[in-house]
Amino acid sequence: MAEGVFAPGHLGELTQVVPFEMVDEVLSECGAVQQRLRKLPARVVVYLLLAATLFEECGYPAVWRKLTGALEALPLPAVTATALWHARTRLGARPLQALFDLLRGPASAVRTAGARWAGLLVVAIDGTYLDVADDAHVRARLGKGANQYTAASGYPQVLLGALVACGTRAVIDAVFGPRKPGEPILGRRLLRSLHQGMVVLLDRGFATNAFLEAVAGTGAGFLARLSALRKPPVLRRFDDGSFLSRIGTAEVRIIECEITISTATGRHTGVYRLATTLLDPHRYPAFELVRLYHERWEVESAYFAIKKSLLGRRVLRARTLPSIAQEIYALLTVYQVIRIAIADTTSTVPETDPDRASFSIALHAARDQIVQAAGVIAGTTIDLVGAIGRAVLNNLMPARRLRLGPRAVKRPMSRYAYKSLRVDRRTYKATISIDILLTAPNSP
Structure with a gap:
């Protein structure tokens, strides 16, 4: 000592x-x-x-x-x-x-299993909310959320945005602030940590023209899901079914695919439209890019570890704005330290994916x-x-298997609401099939 x-x-x-x-x-x-x-x-x-x-x-x-x-x-x-x-x-x-x-970073080496795809470090950006004390001065600064029942409900919340390495789930960078003006604005502060040699995965909330142009300007590639309402122009078709297009000033490839999920309860089919700055269809095939996009969920796993495993879904202790910042940085630091310890451990066993820790x-x-x-x-x-x-x-988990859980409100107003709403909380083994679409969905 x-x-x-x-x-x-x-x-x-x-x-x-x-x-x-x-x-x-x-x-x-x-x-x-x-x-x-x-x-x-x-x-x-x-x-x-x-x-x-x-x-x-x-x-x-x-x-x-x-x-x-x-x-x-x-x-x-x-x-x-x-x-x-x-x-x-x-x-x-x-x-x-x-x-x-000092501690933030991907916590991976060149040979870390699952950390890279086609030579690129796979990262993701997303946001989440942390509940803080419902004190008057905190509420005045952060505000409250709203729902269909009231104009202000629940605890005041801090919006946390993070750039996460998908292979190790380590935090490369993080920022936080009030709920407004929203994730895309807060997320722009994370672009300082993007550079060549990365591919960043983004959901529809970040797929604005301004944000995608800013990401492309960092030199990093991106793979983003677009809203179904967007109709990017077809400039040229590639052999793998993708096509060249443009979003703002950024030249992109568009991949339209139909994904079918089959479980014991039936089949569900959805159409996805992905945009990427990885333009070479031979080096970055469309089918493999669709599979890669599933890695975006690793940032959700990181948030689950922070909010459930560390915080236990509790409200932060701090009751003033300076102490809230102090506690959030302490929380991020400890999360990162544990991820570094896990990465160091799995690196001692060749070909061991950090996902199994x-x-x-x-x-x-x-x-x-x-x-x-x-x-x-x-x-x-x-x-x-x-x-x-x-x-x-001594307690490595088996290689990850494909499972499916329904998308549902994780914290309903009533803990019994899922019964009256008939929400199925079970998870199922699933089979996924991916079809690249050569024409626009529902077109003749």
């Missing part, structure tokens, strides 16, 4: 991914190092905030007890809830933001290491696996 009052500042075995030196450097660059040594040095407060995202059901005093539970032999000072609040307020959000900036198992193992204050400082021999990695490798 660290010495003296710095001893509670750790993250268990994950401290090896976020070492003391990294945190100290961030604090120094942000000018957040304490002027005098207190009971709660700035470094300790950073680790407290990170640990709090692993124990979301606990208040900060309870998190402090978990950090110090295995350190009873050390003469640690008594700390009150008020002291913890003042320490978090003094620290602010900048050090957590700087720490996330369970985030929940890694999360529970990380919590155990914090409570035990184990593996804080690496030994002379670096172990990429460690206790967390061994728990993951």
